[in-house]
Amino acid sequence: MEIYTGPQQGAHRRKKGSSTGKTVATVIAGILVLVLLAFAGYFFYLLGALPKVDRLADYRPPIVSQVYGEDGSLVGEFYLERRTVVAVDKIPRRLIQAFVSAEDSNFYQHKGIDYLGIARAVVKNVISLRKKEGASTITQQVAKSMLLTPEKKFSRKLKEAILAKRMEERLSKDEILYIYLNQIYLGAGAYGVELAAETYFGKEVDKLNLAEMAMLAGLPKAPNTYSPIKHLDKAKERQAYVLERMVKEGYVTQAEADHAKATPIEIHSLKKVNPEQSAYFLEQVRQQLEEKYGEERLYKDGLKIYTTMNAEMQKGAYEAVVNGLKAVDKRQGFRGPAKFLAETEVDGFCKKIEDSIDTVSMKQGATYPGVVTAIAEGKRELTVRVGDRTGTLSKKNMDWAGQVKLVSAFGNPGEKRAIALGSVLDVQVKEPDTNKQGAVFALDQAPEAQAALIAIDPMTGGVRAMVGGYDFKKSQFNRAMQAKRNPGSAFKPIIYAAAIDKGMTPATIIDDSPVEYESGGDRAWKPKNYDNIYRGPVTMREALTNSINIVSVKILESIGVNSAIEYAKKLGITSPLAANLTLALGSSSLTPMELTSAYAVFASGGYRMTPYFITKVVDREGQVLEEVQTPKVPVFAPVSSAAANPDGSGDQPAPAVPAAPAAPGMVPANAVPVISSDTAYIMTNLMESVVTSGTGGRARALGRPVAGKTGTTNDMKDAWFVGYVPQLVAGVWVGYDQERSLGAGGSGGQAAAPIWTEFMQRAVAGMPVKRFTVPSNVTFAQINPRTGHLAKDGEEGAMTECFVNGTEPTTYDGEAPTEGETPPAEDKSATLQ
Structure with missing residues (x-):
């Protein structure tokens, strides 16, 4: 039997190979189907997870909350993104064309995705073997900026493409451009073309010329690299590219482009605010607003915040503090x-x-x-x-x-x-x-000492200026509001005012001689005068004028420590006070705000007002969120003893303080009469002598009536000057954060008073010269300052002194009071020892 197997075996092999190929093809097809199904599933998942494009129709980006001073000038800004939204019809068409030419030349032809641009970018990037050109359209950029995160993933690019297509279906080209040109970051902290125009060229966007428009349009690619502030040469190269693109797109002629290239670029920022000089004031405002309205609303909602700040005073305060601290330091x-x-x-x-x-x-x-x-x-x-x-x-x-x-x-x-x-x-x-060369420098040195200055309108309580330190960037600790330091002799007017209310007068005689007090230990306390000179019998006026410590201690001993503490609280002092005689020398720590506010009571004629910073807040729709209405109180308005003395003494009704309208959101006037206008005036008159004849002599440079008091603590660790004119009260403190001596020239008159004087000279420059108003219940008499009694006409050394009516002396030296007459305080009491 013959057997033949060859051909059958080959056929078997062919059949087997064909089966394997089909299997592989089936597997690959299955994998492809799975991939397509997975991609389709992922695609539909993305469609469901994408943010809604509809919200772009009501474009409400984060915008700057603006802070205004009392005159309506812009003094500060709060923002996460510094942006001012501008309507598309205010944006010049050529500026739009410049951006389109540089960023998306097919913007008006594509439907969100520029496929031709993608192909062109791929070719260029392959040829150069690096990413040389992007292919995102303006629409895609808006989608990424407004609706997506900036992560560099395929999923984000896919989302971007889908959203860009949707945006083109829902929004017009102008609406997309409106969002893009207001949203885009253009360097130097500026978002949107309006603020960029102001930041780089000091103009509003509709005032730009072609050269400036082209330079702005060149910024999106790399705002820092092409910044005209930092790299003008690179900015001009990019400008030339934008202009050539505009020529190619038919927006401008070659002659117009060449003229724009030759146009000089002047970099001039329209800097509306100087945050450096107002930083401490603005931070106080920010804290109050954030606590009340929250971060989201403050930084994104474009609030209009109206404050009590006087912009010129604030600038003067900042510069006075800087100059004064440098002088102390040098x-x-x-x-x-x-x-x-x-x-x-x-x-x-x-x-x-x-x-x-x-x-x-x-x-x-x-x-x-x-x-x-x-x-x-x-x-x-x-x-x-x-x-x-x-x-x-x-x-x-x-x-x-x-x-x-x-x-x-x-x-x-x-x-x-x-x-x-x-x-x-x-x-x-x-x-x-000039051209980065040829500057002339002077050697400088950052001071180690610090200072605080606060200025208040005594008629309203509005804070006009505040500086809390040398450099806010280095230290945000606001010394004007937060630093508690010993006021030294600057506290004495509070003791003297309490004594006036207890029946003493400027003519009361006190013996300036050494004294000692038991202090509870082995050693007695022996207060000393600053100059170690003891003058014997002196009037209260002379004692305050020359800041005599011994007299202040004896006055406090006479009226009682607890009485003085209660009086200080009445003036607005809230810090704990030492319940001993060292209080007379300013041994208890206070903030500059507290002490300056207390002096404001004297300046206002007896009214205490809580200092405030904000007068009105308005949201982006124009709705008033809060408003303070504080009518001015009259200077030295008659305040009865009943109003000044809550214990009920006195028989005259308190004057009516004008009240604000009881409208929703409005705060009533916060003016509380706490001392009599008579006492307020007498203290003012006494402190005028401190300026004209005593330790506050530097303030005479104002050339107008000024009242004030210096303060210097042991070892010159703290220097103070607090003073006022009828329209403004200001306080200055100088010292080191970690207490140590200010050294030579570190007294209140040498370290603090020059700062106060420099500030006040600028602050009152436009104010009329006013004298302090004399209340009707204050009278004047000629006295002998050596004895406190009346002086005869022509008597050597006689001076005019002021008194609350009925407390003036009635006898001359050596005379006894008239029979049946109640002698005044200085006649019925022995000289204070």
């Missing part, structure tokens, strides 16, 4: 460079400084950290580099530092006050740089 001498850099460290240090300078040329008067890069020893002139700018520091502009050794080598020379190459110095700009 009296202590030059402390030497902040640090020494190796030659290899200079570029890195300067790069950080360069990034922080946001102006084309450095600001005149501003202080920057600079590095010494060259020393001309013969001229004693230094070359100083500040970021990418250079300038000179000559010998005459560092004279205050005294003899300083100069070392022409890098590294620490080992001497505290020596300056070497690589030294980091604070330098103040005397003359700004």
Whole structure:
């Protein structure tokens, strides 16, 4: 039998191979179907999870909450994104065309996705082997910015594409552009074209020229790289690209583009506010608003906040504090460079400084950290580099530092006050740089001492200016509101006012002689006068004028410590007070706000008002959320003894304080009569003598009636001056946060009074000169200041003194009171010992 198997075996192999191929194809097809099903499922999942496009129709982006001063000027801003929304019809068409040309030339043709642009970008990126060009349309950019997160994932790009298509179906091209041009970040903290125009060119967006429009349109690609403030050369390169794109798209002619390229660019920020000079005031406002309305509403809802701040006064307060602290600090001498850099460290240090300078040329008067890069020893002139700018520091502009050794080598020379190459110095700009060269610097030094200044309208309680320290960026601790420090002699007017209400007068004689008190231990307390001089019998006026400690202690002993404490509380002092005789010397810590508010009672004629900062808050729809209506009280309005003395003494009804309308959201006037207008005036009159003849003499520079008092604590750890004119009261404190002596020139009259005077000279410059109004119940008489009795006509040394009617002396030296007459306080009591 013949058997043949060859062909059958080959056929079997072919059949087997064919079966395997079909199996593989089936598996692949199955996998593809699964992938497609998975993708479809994922796609439909994304569709369901995507945010709604409809909400873009009511575009309400986070916008700036703006803070206004009492005159309506913009003084501050609160924001997460610094943006002002501008209507699309206010945006110039050429600016729109510039953005479209640079960012999405097919914007008016595509339906959300530019497929041609994607293909072009892919080709360019493949050729260059890196991502050289993106393909996101303006619509996609809006989708990403408004509805998605910025994560770089395929899922986000897919969502972006889907949303872009939906947006094109629901919104017009102009509506998309409106969102885009208001939403986009354009560098320097500016969101949207309106704020960018103000930030870079000092103009509103509809005032831009073609050159400026093209420069703005070049920013989205890389706002920091093409910033005209920091890199004008790169910004102009990008501007030229945008203009050529506009020519290609037919929006401008070549001649118009060439003219725009040749147009000089002037960088001039329309900086509406200076947050540096108002930082402490604005922070106080921010805290109050955030507590009441929450972060979301404050930072995103575009509130209009009207405050009591006077912008010019606030600027003057800030500059007075800075100048005064520098003067105090320079009296202590030059402390030497902040640090020494190796030659290899200079570029890195300067790069950080360069990034922080946001102006084309450095600001005149501003202080920057600079590095010494060259020393001309013969001229004693230094070359100083500040970021990418250079300038000179000559010998005459560092004279205050005294003899300083100069070392022409890098590294620490080992001497505290020596300056070497690589030294980091604070330098103040005397003359700004031109093209980043040629600045003239003066040696500066950041003060270590701190200061606080607060100014209050005594007729309303509105805070006009407040500075809580030298530099808010370095320390947010508000010393005006939070620092409790010993007021020293600045507390004495409160003791004297209590004594006036107890029957003493400016003519009361007190013996200024040494005294000692048991202090409960082995050693007695022996108060001393600041100058260690004891004058014998003096009037209250002379004692306050010359800030005599012994007399203040004896007055407090006479009226009683508890009585003085209650009186201080009546004036608005809330801090705990020492229940002993050291209170007369200001041994209890108070905030500058407390003490200044207490003085405001004297300035207002006896009214206490709670200081306030905010007058009105309005939301973005114009609805008034809150409003304060505080009518002014009359200066030295007649306040009866019944009003001034809650214990019921006196028989005259209290005057009616005008009340605010009882409308919803309005706060009534907070003016409470707490002392008589007579006492308020007499204290004012006494403190005028402090200025005209005593420790507050620097305040005479105002050239108008001024009342005030200095304060200096032991070892000159705290320096104070609180004073006022009829329209404004201000208090200044100077000291170190970690208590130590201010050193030579650290008294209240030398450290605090100059700051107060510089501020007040600017603050009252536009105010009419006014005298303090004399209440009808105050009378004047000629007295002998050595005895406190009446003086005869022509008597040597006689002076005019003021009294509450009925307390003036009635007898001359050596005379007994008239029979049946009640002698005045100084006649019926023995001289205080």
